[in-house]
Amino acid sequence: MAELEKSKNEASSERLLEINNLSKSFDGRKVLEDISLTVEKGEVISIIGPSGSGKTTLLRCATFLETMDDGELSYCGKKVVTSRNGKAVYPSKAEMKEAKSKFSLVFQNFNLFPHFNVLKNVSDAAVSVMKRNKEEVLEESRQILKKVGLEEKLKAYPCELSGGQQQRVAIARALVMNPEILYFDEPTSALDPEITAGILRIMKELAEEKMTMVIVTHEIDFARAVSDRVIFMDGGYIIEQGAPKDVIDNPSNERTKTFLRKLSSL
Amino acid sequence: MSNYSKTGLKRFIGTMLILSLLMGMMISLMPLEASAEVKTFTVGFDAEFPPYGYRAENGEYVGFDLDLAQEVCKRNGWTLNKKPINWDSKDMELESGAIDCIWNGFTIDGREDKYTWSTPYIDNSQVVIVKKESAINKLNDLKGKNVVVQADSSALAAFKGEDATDENKALAGSFASLQQVQDYNTAFLNLESGMADAVCMDIGVANYQIQSRGDAFRMLDEKVSSEKYGIGFKLGNKELRNKVQETLLAMKADGTFDTIAEKWGLETSVCLDPDDKYIDKDETPVLPGQSGNGIDWGAMLAQLGEGMGRSILIFVLTLLFSMPLGLLVAFVRMSRFKPLQWIARIYISIMRGTPLMLQLLVVCFGPYYLFHITLTENYRFIALIIGFSVNYAAYFAEIYRAGIQAVPVGQREAASILGYSGGQTFRKIIFPQMVKNVLPPVTNEIITLVKDTSLAYVLTYLELFSMAKQLSAAATSLVPLFVAGLFYYIFNFIVAFVMELIEKKFNYYK
Numbered sequence: 001m002a003e004l005e006k007s008k009n010e011a012s013s014e015r016l017l018e019i020n021n022l023s024k025s026f027d028g029r030k031v032l033e034d035i036s037l038t039v040e041k042g043e044v045i046s047i048i049g050p051s052g053s054g055k056t057t058l059l060r061c062a063t064f065l066e067t068m069d070d071g072e073l074s075y076c077g078k079k080v081v082t083s084r085n086g087k088a089v090y091p092s093k094a095e096m097k098e099a100k101s102k103f104s105l106v107f108q109n110f111n112l113f114p115h116f117n118v119l120k121n122v123s124d125a126a127v128s129v130m131k132r133n134k135e136e137v138l139e140e141s142r143q144i145l146k147k148v149g150l151e152e153k154l155k156a157y158p159c160e161l162s163g164g165q166q167q168r169v170a171i172a173r174a175l176v177m178n179p180e181i182l183y184f185d186e187p188t189s190a191l192d193p194e195i196t197a198g199i200l201r202i203m204k205e206l207a208e209e210k211m212t213m214v215i216v217t218h219e220i221d222f223a224r225a226v227s228d229r230v231i232f233m234d235g236g237y238i239i240e241q242g243a244p245k246d247v248i249d250n251p252s253n254e255r256t257k258t259f260l261r262k263l264s265s266l
Numbered sequence: 267m268s269n270y271s272k273t274g275l276k277r278f279i280g281t282m283l284i285l286s287l288l289m290g291m292m293i294s295l296m297p298l299e300a301s302a303e304v305k306t307f308t309v310g311f312d313a314e315f316p317p318y319g320y321r322a323e324n325g326e327y328v329g330f331d332l333d334l335a336q337e338v339c340k341r342n343g344w345t346l347n348k349k350p351i352n353w354d355s356k357d358m359e360l361e362s363g364a365i366d367c368i369w370n371g372f373t374i375d376g377r378e379d380k381y382t383w384s385t386p387y388i389d390n391s392q393v394v395i396v397k398k399e400s401a402i403n404k405l406n407d408l409k410g411k412n413v414v415v416q417a418d419s420s421a422l423a424a425f426k427g428e429d430a431t432d433e434n435k436a437l438a439g440s441f442a443s444l445q446q447v448q449d450y451n452t453a454f455l456n457l458e459s460g461m462a463d464a465v466c467m468d469i470g471v472a473n474y475q476i477q478s479r480g481d482a483f484r485m486l487d488e489k490v491s492s493e494k495y496g497i498g499f500k501l502g503n504k505e506l507r508n509k510v511q512e513t514l515l516a517m518k519a520d521g522t523f524d525t526i527a528e529k530w531g532l533e534t535s536v537c538l539d540p541d542d543k544y545i546d547k548d549e550t551p552v553l554p555g556q557s558g559n560g561i562d563w564g565a566m567l568a569q570l571g572e573g574m575g576r577s578i579l580i581f582v583l584t585l586l587f588s589m590p591l592g593l594l595v596a597f598v599r600m601s602r603f604k605p606l607q608w609i610a611r612i613y614i615s616i617m618r619g620t621p622l623m624l625q626l627l628v629v630c631f632g633p634y635y636l637f638h639i640t641l642t643e644n645y646r647f648i649a650l651i652i653g654f655s656v657n658y659a660a661y662f663a664e665i666y667r668a669g670i671q672a673v674p675v676g677q678r679e680a681a682s683i684l685g686y687s688g689g690q691t692f693r694k695i696i697f698p699q700m701v702k703n704v705l706p707p708v709t710n711e712i713i714t715l716v717k718d719t720s721l722a723y724v725l726t727y728l729e730l731f732s733m734a735k736q737l738s739a740a741a742t743s744l745v746p747l748f749v750a751g752l753f754y755y756i757f758n759f760i761v762a763f764v765m766e767l768i769e770k771k772f773n774y775y776k
């Protein structure tokens with residue numbers, strides 16, 4: 001209930017993602033253990049924790065880049081992954097495609113398509129996957145690219161752009177798909193510090209526009225500033241979660257304290 | 267003083283000893299000059315021409331002619347060097363001095379002016395061999411049939427040579443085709459599999475072949491021509507010719523010659539006669555042009571152009587089929603279904619692990635020998651394209667696989683997040699990047715293919731290289747081969763240029 005109170009528009013509160021008892025291991029090594037997580041519409045959630053804690057794997061399971069071993073997952077109230085006899089069961093391709101339309105993901109390494117120019121990188125999926133009208137998509141793509149400050153680079157290829165510009169294209173590409181949830185996997189880790197600020201500013205603007213976001217990040221100050229909720233993970237478990245002032249400024253768990261102390265001592 | 271002279275003498279003897287040692291070493295290092303008396307006699311022969319000269323099962327070169335040559339060497343104190351040669355290149359071998367003579371069931375008729383000949387020692391005739399159950403019974407029945415002869419053989423000369431009779435020329439004109447093969451084994455492969463209706467060859471060879479292949483074949487009673495064998499020396503080399511001739515006659519006189527002939531079942535063909543005169547026409551060597559052997563540039567280029575056209579046809583069709591087939595094989599190879607994956611692995615392993623030449627022969631003649639399917643002449647070209655395509659597809663498959671695997675995994679993940687289907691992901695994201703990745707190795711393969719087209723000769727397809735070899739043999743000149751080499755080079759130059767342009771087109775991104 002605490003989370004709901006924090007949400008500024010409780011009236012339209014709507015559960016976009018629900019994960020129950022997710023577990024995942026690689027070659028017998030447990031990476032995620034009994035993870036449960038909900039994301040409400042309009043929430044901004046930051047996931048923090050040491051490397052190897054499983055935060056990226058959690059994001060990859062939620063976006064179907066990894067298959068979970070066991071657990072349940074629903075998007076917008078609709079069951080996608082179900083648990084049967086201790087094993088996760090995935091639905092048909094059509095249902096997967098439907099579920100995928102609910103979210104998008106911004107990668108640490110951008111993963112732009114090198115052979116498409118900026119405009120095509122941003123617009124192609126909306127045209128060929130969502131089957132939307134091409135002219136409409138191109139117009140919308142131009143507007144979004146303008147918003148992230150790349151209106152001059154429509155015809156440029158990714159190799160001609162700086163890392164920060166590439167990441168903006170990647171964010172624009174995700175936004176054109178009009179996702180319910182936007183995931184970020186360490187979006188600034190591959191960038192120089194002075195470029196990082198620009199990306200974080202765009203994300204902050206998105207938060208202010210009530211975009212639902214789940215962000216795996218090491219930027220503690222940013223997490224404190226934009227998040228409604230902060231989740232601390234370690235060793236494959238969710239150790240602690242709550243408002244940033246509780247988790248970051250006043251952690252109750254010893255492991256959270258150790259992690260934050262290490263970060264601030266850097 | 268005496269002391270001094272003693273040491274002086276010692277020095278002198280020592281110096282002499284060292285000098286004589288050095289001289290001894292120098293002499294032993296000059297065997298060519300020092301042992302000029304021990305002559306090497308090099309006999310050129312076609313190693314696939316039994317019973318005159320061929321490779322025995324134990325790997326040694328044996329045969330009637332080689333036995334004769336051995337005996338001649340023994341009597342003259344020479345060392346015999348048996349030198350198997352490419353029949354098409356025999357004149358170049360002889361001209362260059364790489365061999366001393368051609369001694370190999372070598373027909374004199376029609377070649378009188380080209381060599382200095384011994385007197386004839388074997389009477390041979392050109393006969394026609396057909397399958398036992400064939401409806402062909404006389405020469406006229408060959409009308410509209412496919413006939414096979416060995417390249418640059420006396421059988422070919424009997425049909426198409428300068429001295430061929432008008433009758434034989436007309437007969438050859440009535441054939442559906444007159445194919446030239448490299449060796450008799452290929453000729454019989456063609457006959458057995460139904461791709462040819464008749465083989466024309468020397469009677470001695472014919473008897474041997476029929477004997478050793480069982481009674482599946484028979485010889486027509488009517489003969490195409492009657493002819494004689496002699497030993498061919500380089501034009502003007504009478505000294506060596508006379509020496510060999512004398513020895514042969516001595517062998518004939520004491521019965522050694524006939525014993526050797528009997529050993530090889532040729533006693534009925536022997537015609538060596540001490541009364542025969544040499545056919546040397548006059549002392550002046552034949553001038554180029556007079557012999558009719560001068561190079562007719564127009565005709566040569568026209569024929570090479572024809573061969574080039576055939577080579578390009580193989581090249582284009584092979585690429586057309588092998589490049590898409592390679593993609594299919596690459597998919598199967600990357601299949602998650604293990605048995606399929608293994609089929610592709612085995613296929614690639616065989617295609618890369620065995621010679622393309624062997625694969626061409628198997629594709630062409632396999633259907634007959636494995637399944638007894640009678641083949642038609644048209645199948646030859648089809649087999650050629652199948653063989654080339656299937657081989658190159660294996661190489662392309664591995665190149666594509668490498669090109670696909672070189673596309674970063676993040677590309678697939680981004681496509682998955684955006685909701686692209688598997689097909690869309692491959693078509694829009696992976697394939698274009700793969701093409702860029704594989705361009706350099708594919709260029710290599712394409713250039714290799716241009717040169718590999720010359721392997722088509724094993725299936726008697728007259729592409730550029732076979733054509734050049736035959737022209738070269740006919741004109742006793744290396745020029746056609748050089749011209750062919752130039753053609754290949756220019757063609758590859760263009761290929762490389764075009765591929766570079768394509769690579770540049772893909773340079774718009776990294």
